[in-house]
Amino acid sequence: MISGGAHSSGRRGVLMVAFAAFVMLGLADGSLGVAWPSIRSAFGRGVSELGALLAIGSVGHLTASTAYGRIHARIGTGAALGTGCTLMAVGLLGIASAPVWSVIAISAVLLGIGGGLIDTGMNAHAALEFDLRSINLLHASFGVGATLGPVLMTISLTAGAAWRGGYAVMALAQAAMAVVIWRSRSRWTSRPPEAGDDDVVTVRRARVVLLLALFFVYTGAEVGVGQWAYTLLSEGRGMSTAVAGGWVAAYWAGLTIGRFLVSAVGNRVSPSHTLNASVVIALVGVGLLWWDPVGAGFVGLPVAGIGFAAIFPTLVSLTPLRIGRVRSTRMVGYQLAAANLGVATLPWVLGLLAEAQGLAVLGPGLFGVTAFFTLLHLWADRPGGSQRPFKRVESG
Numbered sequence: 001m002i003s004g005g006a007h008s009s010g011r012r013g014v015l016m017v018a019f020a021a022f023v024m025l026g027l028a029d030g031s032l033g034v035a036w037p038s039i040r041s042a043f044g045r046g047v048s049e050l051g052a053l054l055a056i057g058s059v060g061h062l063t064a065s066t067a068y069g070r071i072h073a074r075i076g077t078g079a080a081l082g083t084g085c086t087l088m089a090v091g092l093l094g095i096a097s098a099p100v101w102s103v104i105a106i107s108a109v110l111l112g113i114g115g116g117l118i119d120t121g122m123n124a125h126a127a128l129e130f131d132l133r134s135i136n137l138l139h140a141s142f143g144v145g146a147t148l149g150p151v152l153m154t155i156s157l158t159a160g161a162a163w164r165g166g167y168a169v170m171a172l173a174q175a176a177m178a179v180v181i182w183r184s185r186s187r188w189t190s191r192p193p194e195a196g197d198d199d200v201v202t203v204r205r206a207r208v209v210l211l212l213a214l215f216f217v218y219t220g221a222e223v224g225v226g227q228w229a230y231t232l233l234s235e236g237r238g239m240s241t242a243v244a245g246g247w248v249a250a251y252w253a254g255l256t257i258g259r260f261l262v263s264a265v266g267n268r269v270s271p272s273h274t275l276n277a278s279v280v281i282a283l284v285g286v287g288l289l290w291w292d293p294v295g296a297g298f299v300g301l302p303v304a305g306i307g308f309a310a311i312f313p314t315l316v317s318l319t320p321l322r323i324g325r326v327r328s329t330r331m332v333g334y335q336l337a338a339a340n341l342g343v344a345t346l347p348w349v350l351g352l353l354a355e356a357q358g359l360a361v362l363g364p365g366l367f368g369v370t371a372f373f374t375l376l377h378l379w380a381d382r383p384g385g386s387q388r389p390f391k392r393v394e395s396g
Helices: 009-043 049-097 101-129 132-158 162-183 205-236 241-265 271-291 297-308 311-317 319-323 325-357 359-381
Strands: none
Touching: 009 049, 009 101, 009 132, 009 162, 009 205, 009 241, 049 101, 049 162, 049 205, 049 325, 101 132, 101 311, 101 319, 101 325, 132 162, 132 241, 132 311, 205 241, 205 271, 205 297, 205 311, 205 325, 205 359, 241 271, 241 297, 241 311, 271 297, 271 311, 271 359, 311 319, 311 325, 319 325, 325 359
8 A cells, every 4th residue: 555654756747647647638528518618519510419529439348447457457557557547649630620520520539538548547556556635636636637627728719719729739739748657667666466355255246336327427426517517507507608608617626626525534434434425415505516506617617626626536535445356356346337338328428308398407407317317326335335345244
């Protein structure tokens, strides 16, 4: 585990690179929602095709996530991460220079595959080697990037560079990240898992399915709010580009601040209590966005961000405990695959509903997805649910 005075200079370096890589992941994800109205206008696409674009990218992410166990066994963590950064740099450059819509779609696939390798590889490594504080800092780094992404894209739009300037800047930064990862790839090693780490772990299929469902619905809610809020505020409620972009940035900032707060608390609050508080805060925030009291529903965005903050890192950190260290790397891949199926499916469904029924449906739609996640969490958190560690059975 990486914690406190146990840090070596080499492991501190790994942490810093991991944080920077997650900043870049967040930068790309946080930018798309702000860039989308301009992109769809330039290529004559429909409103719902943001969901289709997310789905295309998620296919790539899903492929990388489900295959990560085999990829890791063949080339190791460092090379997998380096490949992911390289593919993301190419994808970002493709969007920046795309002359036709098909190039955007192909670039989304490359971004999905590259992001899947980075996301799964970092989370799998972190689940085995980082403590809970460092895992929350890792995901807070994603929030830093996701907060800066809308700001970067808003600056690009208001400066007259459209989305292309913002994506060009991200492509250059991602290329630099790829160089750093490739040069440090020998440092991305973990203590080899041994059967003695786990004894015999009883894994009930129903509990695993429920845990995967939590990842599926959670990411659908988090990404759905992050990607559709700008369209809801600007095109649906008449807010200006700069102000709407600022409130979307506030959503991602809330996600980031929440993760820093949980990291500061460390292990003094149980994961169950952290998750319970998180889902309530998220539900309140998304509910405010839908209700829009006195035209101020946008204040729910940072509240929702704070609520969503700790959910994903906490679930990831529990993986070795629930599944066992031996199975952890492969299971994290499946969890990330479920998460990205949620990204591919739920925002797309919301987009189809918005195109058919009008943008006003986005508010109740986002709330409905968040409420469904809350119900799944309550089911999982009941006595014997999958939030509790799987029973360990003595071997022999």
